[in-house]
Amino acid sequence: MSHAFRQTITHAVWLGLTYLALSSAAIGLTRFHGGVAFISVANSVLLARLLTLRNDHWGPSMIACAIAGTIATSLLGLGLAAAVPMAAVNVGEAAISALLLDRVAARRGGLGSQAPLGWFLLSAGLLAPALSAFGGAALATILGSDSFGSNWLNWFAGHALGALTFTSVAIYTLRGDALKWFKASGAWLRAEAVAHLAIIVGVCVVVFAQSARPLLFLPMLPIMLATFRIGRLAAAVAVVILAAIGGAFTLAGYGPISLIDASNGMRIQFVQFYLACTVLMVLPAAAELSRRSSLFRRLYDSEARYRLLTENSTDIVLNLDVNGQIRFASPAIRQIGGYAPEEVLGRSAAALADSADFARVAAAHLEALRNPTKTITVEFRARTALGELRWFETQTRAVTDDDGAVTGVVSAVRDVAHRKELEQRLEHAALTDKLTGIANRRAFDEQLDLTIDHADEEGGGCVALFDLDHFKRVNDLYGHAAGDAVLKQFGDIARGRLREHDLLARYGGEEFAVILPGASLEQARIVCDRLRAAVSDAVTEMDGREIRVTVSGGVSQYDATSASRTVMADADAALYNAKLSGRDRLGMAA
Numbered sequence: 001m002s003h004a005f006r007q008t009i010t011h012a013v014w015l016g017l018t019y020l021a022l023s024s025a026a027i028g029l030t031r032f033h034g035g036v037a038f039i040s041v042a043n044s045v046l047l048a049r050l051l052t053l054r055n056d057h058w059g060p061s062m063i064a065c066a067i068a069g070t071i072a073t074s075l076l077g078l079g080l081a082a083a084v085p086m087a088a089v090n091v092g093e094a095a096i097s098a099l100l101l102d103r104v105a106a107r108r109g110g111l112g113s114q115a116p117l118g119w120f121l122l123s124a125g126l127l128a129p130a131l132s133a134f135g136g137a138a139l140a141t142i143l144g145s146d147s148f149g150s151n152w153l154n155w156f157a158g159h160a161l162g163a164l165t166f167t168s169v170a171i172y173t174l175r176g177d178a179l180k181w182f183k184a185s186g187a188w189l190r191a192e193a194v195a196h197l198a199i200i201v202g203v204c205v206v207v208f209a210q211s212a213r214p215l216l217f218l219p220m221l222p223i224m225l226a227t228f229r230i231g232r233l234a235a236a237v238a239v240v241i242l243a244a245i246g247g248a249f250t251l252a253g254y255g256p257i258s259l260i261d262a263s264n265g266m267r268i269q270f271v272q273f274y275l276a277c278t279v280l281m282v283l284p285a286a287a288e289l290s291r292r293s294s295l296f297r298r299l300y301d302s303e304a305r306y307r308l309l310t311e312n313s314t315d316i317v318l319n320l321d322v323n324g325q326i327r328f329a330s331p332a333i334r335q336i337g338g339y340a341p342e343e344v345l346g347r348s349a350a351a352l353a354d355s356a357d358f359a360r361v362a363a364a365h366l367e368a369l370r371n372p373t374k375t376i377t378v379e380f381r382a383r384t385a386l387g388e389l390r391w392f393e394t395q396t397r398a399v400t401d402d403d404g405a406v407t408g409v410v411s412a413v414r415d416v417a418h419r420k421e422l423e424q425r426l427e428h429a430a431l432t433d434k435l436t437g438i439a440n441r442r443a444f445d446e447q448l449d450l451t452i453d454h455a456d457e458e459g460g461g462c463v464a465l466f467d468l469d470h471f472k473r474v475n476d477l478y479g480h481a482a483g484d485a486v487l488k489q490f491g492d493i494a495r496g497r498l499r500e501h502d503l504l505a506r507y508g509g510e511e512f513a514v515i516l517p518g519a520s521l522e523q524a525r526i527v528c529d530r531l532r533a534a535v536s537d538a539v540t541e542m543d544g545r546e547i548r549v550t551v552s553g554g555v556s557q558y559d560a561t562s563a564s565r566t567v568m569a570d571a572d573a574a575l576y577n578a579k580l581s582g583r584d585r586l587g588m589a590a
Contacts, residue, residue: 008060015049016064018042023072026158029251029268039272040155040162042069043094047124047163048170050098058095066091078143086139093132093159097124121280124167129159154269161272165243165279169236181233193234196226200238201245207256208249214256216274223282231293232286239282243275316413319399322406324348324365336415338385349411354381354389364396368409372398379416391420433506435484436491444505444513448564451517460559461517462524465571466490466531469550469583471510482542483510486549489540497531513571521588524555529586536584550584557589 022042029039046065050058069087074080100123137152144151172178182190199222207215219242227235249255250271257267257274316336319328326349329341337352344352350361357380364378376396383389396411431443439447451461468474468490475483490512494504498514507513516524532551540547554574558567570589578587 008057012060012064015045015061016068018045019065020068020072023069024076027072027076039268040090040159041166043090043159044163044166045170046091046094047097048167048174050094051101051171052174058098062091062095065094078140082139082143086136089132089135089139092135093128096131097128097163100124100127120167121164124163125160125276129156129163132159157269158272161269161276164276165239165272168232168279168283169240172233172236177233178237181231189230193226193230196222196230196234197237197241200226200241204242204245208246209254211254211256211258214259216256220278220281223278224285227282227286228289232283232290235282235286239275239279242278243271246274247271314414318349318411318413319408320349320365320411321408322369324350324362327408336384336413337382352382354383357381361394364394365409368396368398369406372400372404372406379420390415390417392416436488436506438491438495439503439505441505441507441513444503444507444515445564447503448515448567451515452558452560452562452564452567455558455560455562459518460557461515462519462521462555462557463567463571464514464516464524464528464553464555465507465568465575466494466512466514466528466551466553467575467579468510469552469579471549474547474549478542478545478547482540482547485542486540486547489538490535490549490551493534493538494531497534498527513568521555521557524557525586525588528553528555532584532586552578552583552585552587554578554587555589 019042022045026039026041042065046061049061053061066087069090070083073083073086077083078086101119133152133156136155137148140146140151140155141148146154185193200219203219203222207218223235223238223242226238246255246257247268250257250267251264257270260267260270262270314332314336315330316333317328317330318326318333321327326344326347329339329344331341333339333341333344350358350365353361360378361380364376368374368376374397377393378396379391379393381389382392392413393416394411394413396409398406399408399410401407431439431446433440448463455461468486471483471486474486487506487510491504491506494512494514498504499516501517503515505513514528516527519527532553535549535551538548540549552575554571554576556567556570556574558564574587574589576587578585581587
């Protein structure tokens with residue numbers, strides 16, 4: 001036999017013995033006129049046990065309680081004939097309650113939060129006892145006395161009020177919450193708890209030991225005070241104290257309840273009603289206090305982590321209200337931006353951005369407010385306290401309250417000046433010919449498309465293609481270093497002959513291309529012919545030798561209706577004609 005199995009059987013035996021004792025006490029003390037008992041405490045213990053177990057582990061506990069119920073009914077109740085079916089009804093009621101409850105929530109937090117507590121009231125306090133009352137009342141009517149209606153009402157009231165009153169106490173007991181609390185609390189808190197419980201005992205004795213005044217309201221004050229100061233465990237223990245003292249004095253004929261002109265059964269039932277009302281008042285308060293206490297602990301932990309991160313982070317952390325005003329700035333703002341944290345409080349975060357990027361930063365803030373579940377990233381320029389314009393990146397996310405309403409945003413801002421500088425260098429490298437330092441073909445093609453797109457504004461223009469004549473001979477006769485020198489010299493000459501807004505690019509090999517925005521065909525011919533002539537007159541010196549080259553060119557025109565492929569094909573055709581015509585000349589597209 002495994003240790004786990006032996007432990008399960010041991011727990012089931014102890015549960016059965018407890019169930020037997022409670023069932024016997026309820027039947028012996030509160031069963032009047034041969035009907036059903038007016039109090040049901042035993043089922044609360046079984047229900048609490050089921051709520052702390054997985055469904056597939058219910059068997060031993062249910063069997064043990066069924067046997068205990070059978071014995072109690074046989075000896076003290078309706079006899080052997082009713083014992084087995086009555087035990088089945090009682091155990092079935094506890095199983096129905098457990099199945100109706102959200103067992104995951106109940107197992108994790110007991111009845112310490114509002115949602116499980118609500119399901120508990122519905123299932124254990126209403127549906128399950130109402131269903132089981134039909135079976136119990138039928139058996140009591142057939143084998144005992146009283147009418148079916150009276151038995152049904154007494155069963156329902158006794159089982160519902162018993163479940164509401166004692167299940168929470170049983171759950172805390174079975175889970176060992178008292179021991180956990182004792183280990184987790186300090187000496188002062190333990191002493192305070194003992195003092196509160198002692199006061200509750202004293203007040204309960206004073207109230208129930210006299211029968212002259214209806215002072216049932218008095219225990220509520222120390223019970224609620226203990227609940228607020230100690231928590232839900234104190235509330236559960238207080239209910240037990242109230243039940244024990246109130247029930248004992250009432251059964252003995254003392255206390256405010258003895259003033260009620262009713263039968264003993266009705267008085268006992270009123271005690272349970274009184275206890276249930278106390279539970280329904282105390283448990284929700286204890287649940288809410290527990291939720292808030294847990295929330296505060298998480299907030300304190302979160303605040304500690306937040307402070308640790310923000311005070312040691314190299315990023316600037318900002319808390320902004322919904323209007324974008326800064327409510328908190330981390331110390332990193334001093335190191336990165338040169339501002340003291342208190343200096344920026346109350347200022348608009350977007351206003352710190354450069355005027356050119358203000359609208360983009362403000363739009364990112366609004367986007368974060370509209371989409372609380374998204375993180376919005378935006379890059380912008382801002383001036384430091386010393387006036388230096390630098391690039392920053394901010395990641396912004398909305399902050400919401402318990403109801404999901406946006407209360408502001410939190411932003412992490414980092415200095416990305418080095419990254420932007422690297423990106424610009426990489427972008428420049430991607431668009432620049434490494435040898436000549438002028439634009440490459442990719443840059444030329446992108447710019448030509450943009451230029452044609454804006455041709456209406458600029459009135460069209462021209463494109464020229466140049467190709468160095470017999471360039472292969474230069475490489476063959478003088479070497480590739482000399483060829484590179486010739487290519488670089490062409491770039492230098494061309495830059496000196498073109499306008500500032502013209503684009504010169506190395507199109508490939510010894511071929512170069514030029515965009516001349518706004519130039520007519522005749523103007524382009526003049527500019528390009530001067531360039532051709534300048535190349536012909538230039539001399540490249542290499543290792544004491546003079547190298548002379550010529551260049552041929554082709555010019556085409558474009559407007560807003562042109563396609564870049566067609567424009568380049570026309571320029572290439574014009575260049576080809578210039579080559580065929582003898583080189584060192586300029587061809588014009590028709």
